[in-house]
Amino acid sequence: MSKAIKALHLIGVIMFFGSILGHITVGLVPGVADDPNTALFAREAIAVATTYLTLPGLALALLSGIYMAAKRGGSVFRTRWLMLHALFGTVIVLNAALVLYPIGQELLEAALQVAKGALPIDQLGDMAGREAAFGAVNVVLCLVMVFVAVVKPRIGQPKL
């Protein structure tokens, strides 16, 4: 059972982290920065991926992670790598929910306006800059979080 939950946790991480890498890849497609229709298609692709991959992946990773931590009981708080893992996870969730998701919604709305000719495309670029900065923070945090989970550093604790 616990191994199956671990597999679900891994699938959740793949969906969540993988979709972020997908969002970055979409941003590299030629025409996204200077063609209104390409920009709109890209924002729609990101919105669809957020609905079907990012949010369900985050929920799956979070719930399975909480379940595995709960199964360990009080030892969770004495295991430093796990506390670090949970701390990074919390920051990633907060960044995604409070910053990146709202920016994504704003960018989709702005891309619609740009495609209709109601907004200059430069404005989309300015907003995308904020998303790129906070998105980069999440990518680095995800990498560190996976690294911590794999390596399980002792961080000053004696080897068990």
Next chain:
Amino acid sequence: MDIYALMKFAHIIGFILLGAGLLAVFISELRAYRTKDIAVFAEAARYTAVFYDALALPGAVLLAGSGLLLIFELDLAFFDEPWLVAMWGLFLFELIEGNTVTRIQFRRTLKKSVQARDQGALTDAVREEARTVLGQVAHFLDVPLFSVIVYCGAVRPDSWGHVVTAVALALVVAFVLTVAVPRLARPGSG
């Protein structure tokens, strides 16, 4: 820090990259199935090609390299453990299938979609010409078989019964997706 931990980290990053590519392709193709707009249809084909080359391919290379090193590092025999046979066997199958059927398919889809966009209409004939049945089967096999590889890596089932059941389940899911997605997705709009 031991070399095993670093290889395992690389292996998991490989999984994340390959999974990212396959899932992004799935979403991109879903948009192509759902749309009535020829421009979206052609753009989705371009994104499918980009996701394969930018995410799935580097992920597969990292996964294969780190997986091979892990087998040697852990001194595992290729045919001793059912989960290990399933992991490299399914990966090899996906690699060969992905670089033959799937690659030919998405290049064809891209070419036909761009031609159709230039002619300006998205008809049922254009849809059928852009995606062959074999190509669709190969496409819808990707995510279920990848899930079995993840399952084998995380759970490490030690009986052939579990592995065969997982593969059979993946084939059923792939069959259902192949039959259902193109039909159910079509009435909507992209």
